[in-house]
Amino acid sequence: MVHGDCIGFPRVIKINRHEHSLYHTCFLGTGEWMCGVCRKSINGKYGAYRCCFCKDYAVHSRCATRKDVWDGLDLEGVSEEEDIETEDFVRIDDSLILHFSHKHRLRMEEKKEDGDFVCSGCAHPIISETFYRCDSLCDFILHERCANLPRTRATVLHVHLLTLCTDDRSHLNDLSRCDACDLYFNGFRYRCLECKDDHIEFDVRCLSVPDPFDYHHHPHPLFFNILINENEEAMTCDVCYHMSKYWLTCLECDFKICFSCATLPDKVIYKYDEHPLCDTFGQSDSNPYWCDICEHKIEELRNRYKCDECGPVLHVECALGSFRNMRQGYTFMTQHGKKYEVVLNDRISQLRCSHCDNDCHEPFLLMSTTSIDVSIYLCSSRCFTDYDVSV
Structure with missing residues (x-):
């Protein structure tokens, strides 16, 4: 039957x-x-x-x-034909390549312990890693791993094959939001060319999360899952407590983590500490922690960055922010006709968010200048989304 x-x-x-x-x-x-x-x-x-x-x-x-x-x-x-992997660049010699995303040749440079370098592919800093730099001395830089990203890729996040795309700077409204982690980003993205009406795209960090995934704060492997029933309530991440459509879950103890938390770096650099701050989660301490940046209490068992030698402790939001996948100086225009620029928050001038009216503590802000030369600052992706629609 x-x-x-x-x-x-x-x-x-x-x-x-x-x-x-x-x-x-x-x-x-x-x-x-x-x-x-x-x-x-x-x-x-x-x-x-x-x-x-x-x-x-x-x-x-x-x-x-x-x-x-x-x-x-x-x-x-x-x-069924066997996939043949090909390099996505032309190798000129051992240290020089021509990548499809840039018009100039790129030269490999040795690992750097210092230096303010940001990858044009993933928009994250280059810290003690081999990278490629434009041989014509423009500001285009790529992690070695970003230079080796495949042009097409299959993923558990989507049913169709995804294509690697770069920033389209022929127009300013090239702002992307990752469907997996829900964060705004610029740089390289994997986009579905078949779902043209839905505009499906993911940042390269979310596409690099394997299935199963070994989370360093959990003893069991985590497996990918997705909310496929729109009437079903979205899951809550056990690390950040935010709702998510995509998540990774443990089959043994029902632990869940969203892609925004799964792609957090293990270590971050804090300019007032000589040591890297390490990602800590689930540690219960007798004394409460207070964030060194916003000076607010950090909730017990919440994710945080901490230096075990010197003592500084930071909220994840204060250390990285919701614009962590966007490069400083990047400009874009929204569909509502407003132009924004990603700017660094020096945390000295005590800027206030023009939407929520709170002090801006995130490391990167969005700035917009009105017709009367008044600067508008937005401290988070939530404030940006609400402000751009309402004003």
């Missing part, structure tokens, strides 16, 4: 959780099977999708045909 909606299962499909095509079988066979999507057991007496190359990989029929896992194409009769 077969359900009416099960009799139409396609014979061969490709899902975003596995590198090979999967073939439907009406009898999986004896043994212990675990679904590659939901990570729950599969009864071998019934049908499932199985990989011919990876003998122990199988997926529930309904899990394999979920709209967030399968692109809806039946690949029966289509030959």
Whole structure:
């Protein structure tokens, strides 16, 4: 007996959780099977999708045909060609390349312990890492890992193949918001060229999160999950307590973390401390912590950055901010006709947010100048979103 909606299962499909095509079988066979999507057991007496190359990989029929896992194409009769990885740049010699994202040649430089360098690909600082720098001395710089990003990429975050795109500076309204972490960013992004109406794109840091994911503050591996039912309530992250559509969850203890927290750096640089501050989470202390920047109390068991040698402790928001994936000096125009620039908060002039009227403590702010030369400062992505729509 077969359900009416099960009799139409396609014979061969490709899902975003596995590198090979999967073939439907009406009898999986004896043994212990675990679904590659939901990570729950599969009864071998019934049908499932199985990989011919990876003998122990199988997926529930309904899990394999979920709209967030399968692109809806039946690949029966289509030959499976092996993907051939190619370099996404022209290598001129051992230290010189020509990257598709820049018109000048890029030269590899040795690791730097200091220096105010920001990657044009991921918009994050370059700290003690090998990088490529424009040979014509313009301000274009790339992490070595960002220079080696593939031009197309499959991911568990989306059913279609994603394409690596760069900033389109031919127009100013090239502002992106990552669908996974919900943070604004500029630089390289992976975009779906098939979902043109939905404008699906992700920043390169979220695309680098593996499945399963080893979170350094949790003993068990975390697996990707997504809210596919719009009527279902979004999950709350156990680290930042914010709601999220995409998250990574533990199968053993139901621990959940959002992509914004999963992509936080392990260490940050604080200009008033000679040591890097380390990411700490879940530590219960008898004495409460007070943030060295905003001077407000840090809630117990909340994520924070701390120097164990000198003592400074910072909120994650004060250390990195919600504009942490945007480069200083970046300008853009919104659809409401307002022009903004990402500026560094020197924390000396005691700036106040023009929307929430609180002191600005985040390291990067958005600045907009009105027609009467009055500077508008916005301290967070929430204030930016609300202010740009309301004014």
